[in-house]
Every structure is written in C-alpha cells, then in structure tokens.
Amino acid sequence: DSGVTQTPKHLITATGQRVTLRCSPRSGDLSVYWYQQSLDQGLQFLIQYYNGEERAKGNILERFSAQQFPDLHSELNLSSLELGDSALYFCASSVDLGQEQFFGPGTRLTVL
C-alpha cells in the first residue's frame, strides 16, 4: 500500500458525459501528479500540482482539467467523454518536487 488513495476504482459511463476522479496523496506529500495509461499511448503524464498550484502540464486535453484543494487532495475532471478516453488514470504524490513518486491503485475509466 503506497498510501495514495484513488476513488472510484472503476467508472463506466457514456460518451459525452463528465466524470470526476479523486486522489488523496500520502500524508505530508505536497505534490500530486496525474497520469493516463492506455494500450496505445502507454503511461503519459497529464498534469502536476504542487501545494495547490499547477506546476506542469503534459499531454492533457482541453476537455480535461484538474485542481488541488487546500487539504492537498486533487480531482481530475474529464468532460465530453469519448471512447478513446477509456484508460487507467493514476494519481501519484511526492513529498517535494523532483522526488520519487508513489502511485495510487488507479481508476479504470470505461467510456461506452
């Protein structure tokens, strides 16, 4: 158990819908990262927050957004969902910038 929690574990929804994925980092970790894992793209960095502020952006679609709250938990919002958004979404946290990241169990999103 890495100490990073993600909810829900599984999510099944329809095209065009909007979903929210939630992540609680390890106690004391200030930085949260979101990654997408799919068969065709592999593991891709989406976005990072550090102590409530956006720090880095990767291959994140405009339909996707995220935020980190004052209690340091983070949410990833995916809207206007398409079939191709079906993937495993991981959250990771680290105590500070440039340190090792600890991954949550992931949320498996299926868009039908």
Add this chain to the structure above:
Amino acid sequence: AQSVTQPDIHITVSEGASLELRCNYSYGATPYLFWYVQSPGQGLQLLLKYFSGDTLVQGIKGFEAEFKRSQSSFNLRKPSVHWSDAAEYFCAVGTSSNTGKLIFGQGTTLQVKP
C-alpha cells in the same frame, strides 16, 4: 526531446535464472532515473531510484540497477528470479527537479517459467 526506450517488450526467464531488463534514455542533463513494477490490476510500485552518487543502486525485492552515463542506460538486474516477479516493469526518467514529472518507457512484460 526526452524519451525512454525499453527495447524488450516481452521477456521470459526460468525461475531461478538471472534477469536483466534494458532501459535507455535520452536527456540532455543528468537524469533522475526510476524503475517501477506493475502487477496485473495494480498500481505502480517503486523498485529503485537513481538521483546521484553511486551508479549501482539497490532496490526492493532483490533488484539492482546500474546507471551508465556513457551508454545512457539504466538496466535493471536480479540474480535469481522468483515466480512472483512476473509483472510489467517500467523505466522512467524525471526530467526536472523543478517539476518531477516522469517520462515512462513502454514497459517490459516479464514472464517466469517454472
């Protein structure tokens, strides 16, 4: 652009045999390097990391990796593989101390024969 290459998509070894998983990276500065393991239906678990110093790093579960700057490689090794080591292994490079975002290789699936 930074990249990570794991040349072997799939490797099969016999239980008790030695293992080496290859990883090559492309990055202009000194990288931060990591190996993660993912069991089916699970998240990623950190095996070991290299930030600086001794180029041979020890990790959990009996794994080690060696950083070779001249070859831009960070290969993962284990002297004797156990059936429970069957999983997917990912090499990753951290591209900046200011962010820490990781770039992952495509992964190597390890199968262990009894």
